[in-house]
Amino acid sequence: MKASIVAAAAAMVAGANARAHGHRHAHRMLEKRDAETCGCTTVYSTIYGTDFTIIPAATSAFNPVAVPEPTGAVEVPTPIAQICPTPGTYTFPATTVVVTETTTVCAPSFTEVPSGTHTLGGVTTVVTTATTVVCPVATTETQDGTVTSVIKTTTFVCPEAGTYTIAPITTVVPTPTTVVVPVVTTICPGTYTAPEITTTVTATNTVIYCPFTSVGAPEPTAEPTSAPQPPAEEPAKEPVKEQTPPSLGGGQRWAMTYTPFREDGTCKTASEVNTDVAAIASAGFSTLRVYSTDCDTLPNVGAACRTYGLRLIVGVFIGSPGCENGNPTVTAQIDALKNWDGWDLVDLVVVGNEALFNGFCNVSQLTSLIERTKSELSGVGYTGPYTTTDVVSAWENNDVSSLCSVIDVVACNAHAYFNAGTRPADAGKFVRGQLSIVESICNKPGYILETGWPTAGKCYGVACPGVEEQAEAIHSIEAEIGSKSVFFSFRNDPWKQPGECGCERNWGCAQVFGV
Template structure:
């Protein structure tokens, strides 16, 4: 049975179809509609795990519902007491409507929830709590696990004391499962809900397969996130003899901790970054002069942005944008763009960009290096090729002094539909491009919730902090369902995104791009959003 996650009023094509668009000229971007969840693969370090059970009622995972109706009507089972994703079964292909559901939580509640994850055949290690320590440390935290009694599997929350012998990244109490064929498993997770009102919006979605289970997550009307309790840790001291009932995971080497991103990554204010390409706003899209770039960057700085994201090194991007950023006190996200099939040394564009970065090397301005923009989604790189390219770029730039964080950015489906464990190991933070306009069930006023949902999914894939490298809304073009393009709609969408998570997103883009093809949406030339901030 196939499982699909539908978040924040998003209509998902369960058969795997994706809506896409292409930004032409030197760079190609593709967007999406399909979304899902995936759990990250983990490594169990050589530490002792001591379990002590929290007393209280065991919380059962919500069972997958069944339906006997002939017409395509979704079904749900069981009472809903906390805002966990609602599982609903679509027995036959067709269009389904899921009504809105609202739950009010009156006090902080911690429960054992379940995350649906589709896995291929084989042995999988899933779930657990991932933590990074800088020295020998004992970590105490709640974890979700399963117990089997009389053949019935239930999920429970336990407190675990986890002894980490040295610095490294550790996953505490993961669960190992063996599946003979590709299937959807529900991974128990600790979920804490703060007091407030939670809503699963009404959703209309079309499915193309039989027996598709759709999960409809809730969104909170509270401004504060609802996170599980943070692990507590204490410096390592001489350890007493453990109790008789202990579990010792199979030892394996402890990976080295990833570099910690500098203070410039993200923003403490309302705004973080804007994408910027030094191409003229004309039909031929020539290169802007250094003076024009300086003027543009000055305007972006006055709006309160702290950072610029550039995609590549052409059009004298590094010297001109770098000089303007320095003059106006802005930071940079630099990039290596893959615009055609081939991620190896045989791609001359990649070699030229790496050499340009090495020659420029003004690393005091740089907060992040993005290797590839939707390279997986567009089929320009395989997972192994992109992993290798990230490693090569790290090595080359380290030779000339850059030791900051690296990432790659892609649409959610590229992260969830591939085994990206090697990429997760190669990057320091995870990143996605999320454009709510290409989801036909998202109103502009809900764009922020949509983008936040996309980011949450991607963060779970690698278990690392995440950022949105592209998000925005077109000021002109066709309607895509209830997602209509227009100046008022663009303003509403961008204000929604800024309220929800403006300090973790890069807005796309500064000005309209007359040199692009209009595309099927007739919108590709109209993503410039500077006017929203009066620029």
């Protein structure tokens, strides 16, 4: 992985997006969230602003510093930056770190960005009256040519009610680049291991990051009773190719959600589906996301995607009565997937859509269901990635460590409309910030599997629906993070209830893309 180390401020967000989708929607306003302690990881995640610095990869390193005011070096399991100055084959030994007490550090978070101007960092907060905000900010200090990430406390005076971004920064990159952003992270007690890796690099000043994984609670240590013996020599190992995340996303118009329902909620015919998919393909999208297997979704949408050269994200939808393995609706969907022969079209399987937020599953149940789905679909030829998707608050407010261990990529649904402090023009920055949060929680590459803006409904603060507002918001998202976002949705859904927001029927956005 070729990387540029980016000095960026990371921050505590004043709220978490929360909403639900399936064949019905239920939305909730952005909620204030408080930092959590161990039991689950606390992450003050990155959002986006202005002013920015790039530090050359070959002279940069992350040296995490515990806060407040550490009295000595603290060894923590943050990804190790291994610098490869010249082309060649490198072997990095396994490393184990035992954490015995809760430690707050600057940990690196990785984000791939295309060429151009990008905004990163900053603390965004919404206040209802004049107040002074005190919050931790991840920043960097340079000494003797080495860049060290540190956490500092900043004080910001909000003179009146409104939305404020504190300490934002910006950058311009000439080519597609993996940037590394320091993020304020709490490490809980446990034993963490980075496995040995052998990799071949072909470019100069390449930086390889070796992440740690948790392998259990720390074991008690004892003083050795004799001098340690040198390790036995091991036979030479074959070089192992560097592991890369699943190849998903791409282009500013990656994917669109699609449900094969008519305006009255009945199922569309194969011919009607074909017409819809042709229109989506003509707008420049490469992928469709479907939620379940009802209405002959797999054969009809699959055939249309094959005709027009589109890829598929398929799903197992979870509603009432929940996601226990005995749920006949879930079983029927898994069986339909097993009996389908279109796996060469599929880039991702999504088990559950906001199932945690809606209370249809707990983390243990959802983890078990994903494991079951993986086991059953592996027997019919699917070898690609799996995930689940939920609102950011569901990822934050649960101990999702077991869930992170069974998914290949992390995903969230993010709708800036439900954040009262976000105008349509800033929707893209909000959505990118939401994705950064969940990527930090699971330390995996992430994707937005639902995002959009309604054309009708009520206003939430400065976030108002409308045709012009929708176009402005979607173009903002497309420009900021379109390559990792699934737009919601193709057409309006008059068959849905309007909901408390009055907006549930009005998310169709095909016209924004000229279809």
